Amino acid sequence: MEAAVERHPVDEVPRPARLVPLGAQHVLVMYASTVAVPFIVAAGLGLPARDVVYLVAADLLLCGVGTLLQSLGIWRIGARLPLVIGAAYNGVVPMVLIGSQHGLPVMYGSVLVAGLFMVAFSPVFGRLLRFFPPVVVGTTITLIGITLVPAGARLVFGGKPGEPGFGALPGVGLGLLTLLVVVLLYRFLPAPLGQLAILLAMALVTLAAVVTGQADFGAVGHGPLVQAPEPFHFGLPAIDPVACLSLVVIQFVLMVETAGQVTAVGEAVDRPAGPREIGAALRADGLITALGGVVQSFVYITFTQNIGVVTLTRVRSRYVTAAAGVMLILLSLFPVFGRVVAAVPEPVLGGATLAMFATVAVIGVRMLAAVPRDTPNLVIVAVSLAVGLIPMALPGAYGALPAGARLFLDGGVAAGTVTALLLNLLFHHLPSRRRERVGEGSS
Template sequence: MHTKDLSTDPKHPVDELPPLGRLVPLGVQHVLVMYASTIAVPLIVAAGLGLPTRDVVALVAADLLLCGIGTLLQSAGVWRIGARLPLVIGAAYNGVVPMVLIGTEYGLAVMYGSIMIAGAFMVVCAPLFGRLLRFFPPVVVGTTITLIGITLIPAGARMVFGGRPGDPGFGAPPGIALGGLTLLVVVLLYRFLPPLLAQLSILIAMVLVTFVALFTGQADFGHVGNGPIAGVPEPFHFGAPSFNVVACLSLVLIQFVLMVETAGQVLAVGQAVDRPAAPRDIAAALRADGVVSALGGVFQSFVYITFTQNIGVVSLTRVRSRWVTATAGVILVLMSVLPVFGRVVAAVPKPVLGGATLAMFATVAVIGLRMLADVRRDTPNLVIIAVSLGVGLVPMALPGAYGELPQSVRLFLDSGVAVGTVTAVLLNLLFHHLPVPRWEQAEEGSI
């Protein structure tokens, strides 16, 4: 009952509407933080499927549109769709590999039919998943959030260092300098700006360092004027979807993993904004992810998930209003129909984006560690945390570790967050939900 009263209290900071002068820049800040991850998925999928430039432009536009719609649903809410918390939605990295495999083997029509089915599955299963919340205590959720933050950090580092070792230009000093300068400016702004301006530290730092990059020849805005100013993403760009049972089942499996991630992220943001998430909030958030994923089969983009990195923005800025992320959703929709704005954001150097997102990703890990700090430090919980983190970090620590296993198995094992989360859930069931052994009962009775 207490949670219900909080969620309907218009005076709660989550429901406050900041003045327009702060609302727009705070919303832009969220867009900038998520933008690199948002456009990465269409670029990777297009490269994996060998799509021409015209199709890449269509994928990016459709992706921005659905990210905007999904963010509006999560933030503002419609009926029972959307958690009404400061959350954003973006294309899920976990869906990239199975999408490319399905598109390569069965064709784009089957790929988009599978996306529609996976989204519908999430919508239908959302209420049931919300009722399973008791199987996701802080020891499980904290482990999941910690894994998400840690496994995201390499993505920010790759933007700073220019990809992976061996890539052309990897480790170039100018890029490292830009990324380090961005991180330093963020810290200094948080330290010395007044509280209201400090909330915009990430945005201000990115703008300032982008100007530095422009004057030092590391940024180029010359292409911003190239291409159309406006254009509406078209449904069924690649034709009508079709369906294949095997392809649908593979994406449904991935969607279940995404449901676990979303549940953890909603719980984390609920803690960050001091509005604990209830099972119905989890179900509402899952419906939003599912609806947008199903629309991905119509506008022919991707599967979608509630993004994690923006939780770091909320935690660092302490701006808890869901209308800020709703504004970010509006901006994303505008960018989808006004691609000139997208070209402006795309011109921001990757090292600048990487320097800012490093702090955001690390903050997500800190949120998870803070949850784990409140967990009772007994042997079962230590085993759950240690084993889950150890198993979940293998794909990041040793890329390609599961390369000799069947592709269907690798789809799961290569996702460290998925493996770690499932491990934590199973170990929690083993230690906290199965009957206590007789010898343990006798030992407790003798104390």
């Protein structure tokens, strides 16, 4: 009689009494980050509250479908590891720029093309990883975090200087209080609850805003109880080559991040991830991003913070994250959750996102801290940051250039990333005549 084959912990199915709360924990950890992106993009594009409700529902739906793909897998799509997919902050700045300058159809055409590009490119991406060392990826992530901070600040301060209500003390007070509560919760809550600090801070300060009359949830009960997001909500996608290029550049960085995250979770669950798993994970991220152009939401990536949950809890089952995916899909069918998000005061969300966006920049800085501090790397980082930060330091600097060039350069992140890539090629991949001469003299 053959002995029963022992099942790997990744493939174990916990009993429902454990599966449901463990899956809910993943949803809670990612929820604040998930709903922040719809709010920031809607605010950047000046969309009304009803569109925020739609964007939240569409985002939850694709997060759920993507999480199921990564956890369970279909054919060669999905890593079959405990991974969660969410909207990527990296895509916020270029999406808002494209949408502001060219309209929503072009923005979603770019999202669709960027997703299809990731799917098509996933088989050969491993060969290009050497062109995306930490000095390039760290520079890009640092730029993303820095350029996102003003978006959170505008929510706290009520827009830009000169606009009605800018800097009103009640709003600024709510935003700074949210930031303070986030810090205090991180400091004093136990580690598992500390991961929910941002979500809890938003809930507590929003409650205070309701008590003081600065928030109104009266509209939450109005509207349909059940409604599924529909395709092409904002119209059929349109293609603009330059707009697509801006997001495709960001996709390269997202692919590097996903490769690192899949490797990290493979190590955490004792099932090493190789090129096959990384390629499958990239296809899942790309497919969900492409669907983001159809259902019309955002750019997607495998989430980092949920890998922390797996590491801390030591619960390695991919069926736990699959349960989280099912919960996200169910949440997407109830527009009331989107209406709740739309009713959260902007300064509260701004205070929370300031912390999240600054954390993105810190992650990039930590990555750069591990890079050798030689002259070539210093030049790569310095020049790339300078190019990427020009649009934020001097708005309108590229106003005299053609529209296509402005779209690419005004984002900062795309221009800085391309600069880092080219400088990395120049310093680390092209042959150096000086090195060759030194080698000849010493032979």
